[in-house]
Amino acid sequence: MPSKKKPLGRRRARPTAAPKKAPVQKSKPLVAIYDLTDCEGCELAFVPVVEAVAKTCEIVEWRLTQEKRMDIGDRKIDVAFVEGSPMSAEDREFLGKLRERTKVLVALGACACIGGVPALAGTAEREKFMSLVYSPEYKPKSDTPALPLDTVVKVDYYLHGCPVLPEMAARFLEQVLVGKAPDKFGGYPVCLPCKAAGNPCLLIQGNPCLGPVSAGNCGAPCPTFGKVCYGCTGAVKGGNFTQMRHKLAEILGEEMAEAHLRIFLKDEKGKR
Amino acid sequence: MEAKTSFKASLRVSKRDIPALLGVLKPAPLVPAKERFLPYEGAKVDFDENLTTNSPVKTEFMPDGGASFRFDFAKKRVLPQGKEPAKIIFGVNPLDIRALDILDGIFLAKFPAYAARRKAATVVGAGDFGKSGASFDLFLHDEGLDYLAIAGSEKGRALLSRHKKFFRKGEEKTVQRGEKPAWDPTLKGDMEDLRKAVKNADPSVWEKVATEQLCLGCGICSYVCPLCYCFEVEDGVPPGAKAGARCSRWDSCMLASFTEVAGGHVFQNALPLRIRNWYYHKFARATSERGTPDCVGCNRCFHFCPVAINFREVLKNAAANPRKG
Numbered sequence: 001m002p003s004k005k006k007p008l009g010r011r012r013a014r015p016t017a018a019p020k021k022a023p024v025q026k027s028k029p030l031v032a033i034y035d036l037t038d039c040e041g042c043e044l045a046f047v048p049v050v051e052a053v054a055k056t057c058e059i060v061e062w063r064l065t066q067e068k069r070m071d072i073g074d075r076k077i078d079v080a081f082v083e084g085s086p087m088s089a090e091d092r093e094f095l096g097k098l099r100e101r102t103k104v105l106v107a108l109g110a111c112a113c114i115g116g117v118p119a120l121a122g123t124a125e126r127e128k129f130m131s132l133v134y135s136p137e138y139k140p141k142s143d144t145p146a147l148p149l150d151t152v153v154k155v156d157y158y159l160h161g162c163p164v165l166p167e168m169a170a171r172f173l174e175q176v177l178v179g180k181a182p183d184k185f186g187g188y189p190v191c192l193p194c195k196a197a198g199n200p201c202l203l204i205q206g207n208p209c210l211g212p213v214s215a216g217n218c219g220a221p222c223p224t225f226g227k228v229c230y231g232c233t234g235a236v237k238g239g240n241f242t243q244m245r246h247k248l249a250e251i252l253g254e255e256m257a258e259a260h261l262r263i264f265l266k267d268e269k270g271k272r
Numbered sequence: 273m274e275a276k277t278s279f280k281a282s283l284r285v286s287k288r289d290i291p292a293l294l295g296v297l298k299p300a301p302l303v304p305a306k307e308r309f310l311p312y313e314g315a316k317v318d319f320d321e322n323l324t325t326n327s328p329v330k331t332e333f334m335p336d337g338g339a340s341f342r343f344d345f346a347k348k349r350v351l352p353q354g355k356e357p358a359k360i361i362f363g364v365n366p367l368d369i370r371a372l373d374i375l376d377g378i379f380l381a382k383f384p385a386y387a388a389r390r391k392a393a394t395v396v397g398a399g400d401f402g403k404s405g406a407s408f409d410l411f412l413h414d415e416g417l418d419y420l421a422i423a424g425s426e427k428g429r430a431l432l433s434r435h436k437k438f439f440r441k442g443e444e445k446t447v448q449r450g451e452k453p454a455w456d457p458t459l460k461g462d463m464e465d466l467r468k469a470v471k472n473a474d475p476s477v478w479e480k481v482a483t484e485q486l487c488l489g490c491g492i493c494s495y496v497c498p499l500c501y502c503f504e505v506e507d508g509v510p511p512g513a514k515a516g517a518r519c520s521r522w523d524s525c526m527l528a529s530f531t532e533v534a535g536g537h538v539f540q541n542a543l544p545l546r547i548r549n550w551y552y553h554k555f556a557r558a559t560s561e562r563g564t565p566d567c568v569g570c571n572r573c574f575h576f577c578p579v580a581i582n583f584r585e586v587l588k589n590a591a592a593n594p595r596k597g
């Protein structure tokens with residue numbers, strides 16, 4: 001895997017022209033993978049998954065693993081995965097252009113799907129911390145808090161998780177590559193696989209577990225290992241957030257209950 | 273399984289010898305309620321309703337995501353139902369055995385994978401035989417320091433004779449298993465009254481569960497219930513595989529996706545409607561279909577509900593609040 005030193009700080013995918021390469025075969029679907037504001041954990045989880053299906057597709061751009069992108073002329077990208085949250089004008093412009101040259105746009109991981117960890121940050125004292133951590137002169141490029149991808153462009157599919165689970169991602173990629181709609185997320189909550197595993201209930205023990213309102217497609221790894229679910233797979237369809245907030249407030253108080261629920265910047269209807 | 277209710281038994285095993293027995297059983301037994309056998313000596317092993325374990329016995333016979341059948345793309349066919357690995361489930365709660373009676377009635381003839389798993393399993397019940405159903409191979413009736421071993425099938429008798437040395441012969445006893453549901457709910461055990469009460473309850477009863485009692489709609493009350501058997505169908509095909517399985521994933525009518533149809537419409541989108549469905553199915557529809565509710569009173573739905581919603585209270589409330597007008 002060729003490695004390329006990246007500058008520290010936020011990384012941005014650049015849709016600018018790159019050196020020409022041999023034209024790619026027409027028959028294989030073209031796949032590109034980009035990242036915005038995130039930790040690249042999903043991309044790393046994605047490496048073995050992509051390797052497994054590499055024969056069936058052509059990776060035309062993946063900055064994490066490639067020195068150069070392929071020249072695809074004016075062909076459209078069949079499937080583009082975007083990891084991370086857009087936060088600046090540059091990000092938004094990039095996404096707009098990507099959308100135009102992409103058939104299927106997939107939000108990869110919690111940051112892109114729901115805002116994820118970057119969106120958990122409180123925004124009230126953002127400027128103060130920015131100046132403390134960097135310097136008072138520091139001018140951030142970002143002009144919005146971390147937001148889900150679909151606040152900027154139309155997203156066709158969501159591949160949730162923080163990071164995405166390899167088995168889930170493999171199934172997803174296969175389905176998308178053969179042109180099948182991938183499995184839906186959020187039909188059942190984390191409590192289902194949690195109870196199927198026979199776990200004691202952390203919520204009953206007084207811990208702030210978001211399992212009842214979080215999509216259970218992950219298979220409940222966190223409560224199975226004794227940690228509360230914090231909702232990285234997104235909201236379950238029809239989740240009862242009002243009651244969840246009540247229950248959390250009993251355990252944590254109003255303010256922290258709200259902070260915990262911030263992971264669901266949006267539910268399946270785009271609001272909470 | 274023998275449908276009779278009266279059994280003769282004379283073999284006894286000391287509670288103290290249970291760990292040794294568990295150690296020699298083959299295949300190594302699954303012990304869903306291991307802590308109930310500790311400390312073994314002189315312990316009052318009370319399979320009381322408050323002591324049911326987390327996992328209902330259905331977990332063994334219709335596991336979440338279990339394969340209903342397998343198929344092969346290359347051969348373009350459904351593969352025949354194979355044999356399931358043999359297992360011994362040791363210490364099943366008598367109420368769960370009663371639940372198995374009902375599950376068997378629903379699935380044995382129609383669900384080959386279920387039938388195969390049942391066939392391969394030896395069910396050893398333990399606790400108060402008076403509360404038990406008929407679906408056991410061996411039952412260990414609690415008699416204080418000893419268990420009285422009651423064989424319910426050939427498999428049970430074979431297990432007894434294979435492990436003779438643990439069982440000593442004493443005076444013969446005739447024991448009765450529970451004929452009617454041991455379930456004594458709210459309405460003096462009259463299932464017909466209960467059926468009518470749930471059917472005719474005012475919508476405010478279900479609304480109250482959602483808004484005042486803070487039901488989260490999480491469906492735990494179905495996953496832990498030995499008599500919630502709804503499942504969703506999912507095809508499991510590992511990436512690149514040439515064969516796969518049609519799997520049944522657990523489901524619950526407490527979830528919005530339960531009544532979602534093609535096109536995205538959800539028939540029971542409002543939580544009170546879903547709550548009503550849960551009660552209606554268990555306590556009204558099941559009773560009209562089979563004469564007994566889909567509930568054995570194990571109390572799991574109450575114990576494992578994160579907001580402690582007690583179905584008995586809800587049923588009482590339903591009976592006290594018939595639909596107006």
Ligand code: SF4
Binds near residue numbers: 190210211220
């Ligand atoms: S531990 Fe969390 S996920 Fe598991 S049942 Fe309890 S609330 Fe649900």
Ligand code: SF4
Binds near residue numbers: 190219221231
């Ligand atoms: S249990 Fe919760 S936090 Fe853990 S992977 Fe699943 S959704 Fe994410």
Ligand code: SF4
Binds near residue numbers: 526576578
């Ligand atoms: S377990 Fe409790 S909170 Fe969850 S759906 Fe059932 S009644 Fe509601």
Ligand code: SF4
Binds near residue numbers: 525549
């Ligand atoms: S309809 Fe609801 S109550 Fe009835 S078995 Fe299914 S999940 Fe359980």
Ligand code: SF4
Binds near residue numbers: 497499554566572
């Ligand atoms: S409804 Fe509740 S008490 Fe009745 S069998 Fe199911 S879990 Fe047990």
